Amino acid sequence: MKATHSTLRRTAVAVATGLALSLSLAACSAAGGGSAETGNADDIAAALKEKSTITVWAWAPAVEDIAKAFEKENPNVTVKVVNAGTGNDQYIKLQNAIKAGSGAPDIAQIEYYALPQFALSDALADLTDFGFDQYASDYTDSTWGSVNLGDGIYALPQDSGPMAMFYNKAVFDQYGIEVPTTWDEYIAAAEKLHAANPNAYITNDTGDAGFTTSMIWQAGGQPYTTKDSTDVTLNLQDEGSKKFADTWNQLLDNDLLAPTPSWSDEWYKGLGDGTIATLNIGAWMPGNLESGVPEASGDWRVAPLPTYTAGDTASAENGGGGDAILKQSKNKLVAAGFLQYMNEGEGTQISIDAGGFPSTVADLDSDEFLGYESEYFGGQKINEVLVQSAKDVVPGWSYLPFQVYSNSIFSDTVGQAYANKGDINEGLTAWQKATASYGNEQGFTVTEK
Numbered sequence: 001m002k003a004t005h006s007t008l009r010r011t012a013v014a015v016a017t018g019l020a021l022s023l024s025l026a027a028c029s030a031a032g033g034g035s036a037e038t039g040n041a042d043d044i045a046a047a048l049k050e051k052s053t054i055t056v057w058a059w060a061p062a063v064e065d066i067a068k069a070f071e072k073e074n075p076n077v078t079v080k081v082v083n084a085g086t087g088n089d090q091y092i093k094l095q096n097a098i099k100a101g102s103g104a105p106d107i108a109q110i111e112y113y114a115l116p117q118f119a120l121s122d123a124l125a126d127l128t129d130f131g132f133d134q135y136a137s138d139y140t141d142s143t144w145g146s147v148n149l150g151d152g153i154y155a156l157p158q159d160s161g162p163m164a165m166f167y168n169k170a171v172f173d174q175y176g177i178e179v180p181t182t183w184d185e186y187i188a189a190a191e192k193l194h195a196a197n198p199n200a201y202i203t204n205d206t207g208d209a210g211f212t213t214s215m216i217w218q219a220g221g222q223p224y225t226t227k228d229s230t231d232v233t234l235n236l237q238d239e240g241s242k243k244f245a246d247t248w249n250q251l252l253d254n255d256l257l258a259p260t261p262s263w264s265d266e267w268y269k270g271l272g273d274g275t276i277a278t279l280n281i282g283a284w285m286p287g288n289l290e291s292g293v294p295e296a297s298g299d300w301r302v303a304p305l306p307t308y309t310a311g312d313t314a315s316a317e318n319g320g321g322g323d324a325i326l327k328q329s330k331n332k333l334v335a336a337g338f339l340q341y342m343n344e345g346e347g348t349q350i351s352i353d354a355g356g357f358p359s360t361v362a363d364l365d366s367d368e369f370l371g372y373e374s375e376y377f378g379g380q381k382i383n384e385v386l387v388q389s390a391k392d393v394v395p396g397w398s399y400l401p402f403q404v405y406s407n408s409i410f411s412d413t414v415g416q417a418y419a420n421k422g423d424i425n426e427g428l429t430a431w432q433k434a435t436a437s438y439g440n441e442q443g444f445t446v447t448e449k
Contacts, residue, residue, distance in 0.1 A: 036333055037125075039130055039333045039336070043333055044333050044334075046333075047333035047334050047337065048074045049074075049076060050076060052078070053078040054107065054331055055080045056079060056106065056109075057083075057090055057093075057094065057109065058082075058083070058109035059084075059085070059087075059090065060158065061354055062350050063081050063109070063342070064081050065350050066341070066342050067081050069341075070341050070347070074337070077334055079338060082105065087111060088408075091114055091117075091404060095118075098123045098328070104123075105329075106326060106329040106331055106334070107323055107324065107338065107339060108323070108324055110155060110321055110323070110324050111320070111321035112147075112320055112321050112322065113213070113399045113403045113404070113407070115154060115321070115324070115399075117401055117403060117405075118154075119152070119154035120149065120401040121401070124325065124326060124327060125154075125325040125326065125329065126153065127152070127153040127339075128152055130332075130336040132156065132336070132339075132340075135156065135344060138361060139156075139157045139360060139361065140160060140390050140391075142390070142395070143160045145397070145398075146317070155321075155322030155323055156323055156340070157322045158322050158323050158342070158343055158359065159284065159321065159358065159359055160317060160390060161282025161317050162283050162315055162357075162386060162392075162393055163218065163283070163305045163315050163316050163317070163318045163389060164283060164303065165278055165302070165303045165304065165305050166281065166286075166300055166301075166302055167179065167277060167302075167303060168274050168278070168296065168299050170298075170299040171200065171274040172189075174274075175192065175193055177193060180306050181303075181304070181307070182309070182310050183306045183307070183308055185306065186278075187247070187256070190203075190256040191254070194255075194256055199275050200276075201257060201275065201277065202256060203258065203277070203278045203279060203280065204260040204261075204262060205251075205252075206259055206418055207410065207411060207417070208262065209406070209410035210318065210319065211280075211281075212244070212414060214316045214318040215248070215280075216236075216240050216241045216244050217316035219239075219247075219314075220394055221240020221244065222235075222238065222396055223235050223432075224400045224403075225398065230443070230444050230445055232401065233447045234446060234447070234448050235432075235448070236428040241428055242425060245425045246425070249424050252424065258275065258276050268292050272293045272295045274296075280306075281318055282317070282319040282320065282357070284355075284357050286376065286377070289376065298376070298378050301378060302382045302386065303385065304388070304389060304392075305389065313388075313392040315389040315394070316393055317397075323339055323342060344360075364387045365387070369383050370384055370387060400435070402442060406431070406438070409431070409435070409438075413427055413428075413430040413431035414431050415427070432448060
C-alpha cells in the first residue's frame with residue numbers, strides 16, 4: 001500500500017467539511033432486504049456456492065488482487081472492486097448513499113478514525129452476527145479495539161500503523177547526533193542539528209490532526225470518550241494532551257520544525273537531501289520512502305518512538321483501517337465470506353506483499369516477517385522495531401463518533417497555532433470548543449472538561 005498510504009495521509013489533512021454535516025444521529029437507517037442478516041460459517045460457505053455478485057469500495061491496490069484470488073476459489077461469486085476515492089472522498093459518497101437508502105456497496109474500506117462515525121450512526125452491520133467476534137485474538141489489541149465499538153464489531157482490521165521514528169543516519173552521523181530515546185533528547189537533537197545547519201530540521205510539522213491525535217495517544221491522553229453512542233466527553237487539555245502540546249511547543253517556539261507540508265514536493269526533497277532528518281509516523285512509511293525518496297537509499301533507519309520517560313516503551317497507532325459490511329447490503333453472507341478471506345485468509349499475505357503493514361498477530365510474529373532485511377534501510381531488520389511498536393501501543397484510545405468532521409476543522413483551530421507560532425494548548429482548546437459545538441448541533445450530548 002505504498003502509494004495508498006501517502007495518498008491517505010494527504011487526504012486526511014484535507015477532509016471536506018461537507019461529509020460529517022450529514023452524519024446526524026437520525027440520519028441513517030438500514031435498507032434491509034430479503035437476504036439473511038446473520039449466519040454462521042456453514043451459512044457463509046453455502047452462500048458462496050450460489051451465483052452472486054458483491055461490490056467493494058476500496059482504494060487499497062491489493063484489494064483488486066485479493067478479489068481475483070477469491071473469485072478463483074469461489075467461481076460462482078463476482079467481486080466488483082470500485083475505487084470511489086481515497087479516504088474522505090469515498091466517505092462523502094458513502095454517506096450520500098446511506099442517506100439515500102440505496103447505492104452503498106456491500107463492503108467499504110474505512111479508516112479507524114472514521115469508523116465510529118459510520119458504526120455509531122447505524123450504517124454498518126455488526127459482525128458478531130456472523131460470529132466474527134471469535135477473531136479477536138487474531139489481531140493486535142489496538143486494531144481490534146478500533147473495530148470493537150460499543151457492544152459490536154463493525155469491521156475486520158486490514159492494516160495498522162504503529163508509530164516509530166524514521167531517521168536519516170547519514171545526517172545524524174555527519175553532525176554527531178545520538179539517536180534520541182526521549183522527547184527531551186529529541187528536542188536537544190533538534191537544537192544541535194539546526195545550529196549546525198540552519199537549513200536542516202529534526203522534522204517537519206505544519207499541523208496535522210492525525211499526527212496530533214496519535215501523539216496525544218502516545219502521551220497517554222484519552223480526550224474522547226463516548227457512552228451509549230450519544231454521550232460524548234471532550235478533554236483536549238487532559239494530562240496526555242498537555243504533555244504533547246507542552247513538548248511540541250518547544251519545537252514550534254524555537255523554529256525547530258521545518259515549515260514544510262507533508263507529502264509536498266518540498267517534503268520529499270527535504271527527506272532526500274537531509275534537511276528533514278526524522279519522521280515520527282506509522283509503520284506504513286517504509287514503502288513511501290523507497291518509492292518517493294530513492295536517492296536516500298541506505299541512509300535511513302528505524303528506531304522506537306521517543307518517549308516522555310527514559311526506559312518507557314509507549315507507542316501509538318497512526319493511520320490504518322479496516323473493512324466493513326454496510327447494512328444496505330442485500331448479500332451479507334457473501335460479503336462476510338469475502339471479508340473473512342480478505343483479512344483472515346489468503347488476502348492478508350496479498351496485502352503484505354503489496355506493502356501493507358499487517359494487523360494480524362500471526363503475520364507480525366512470523367520469522368519471515370520479522371527477519372526481513374531492508375536494503376533501503378541499510379540491511380536493518382526494520383520489522384523487529386515496527387512489530388515491537390505494535391505491542392507497545394498505549395491501550396484505551398478511542399475516537400469521536402464525528403471525528404471526520406472534527407479533523408476537518410483542525411486547520412482552523414490548532415492549525416492557527418502553528419501558523420502564528422502560538423500555544424498549541426490554546427489551539428487544542430479552540431478545536432475542542434468548535435468540535436463540541438458541532439456535536440451538540442448534530443444531536444449528541446457533548447460535555448467539555
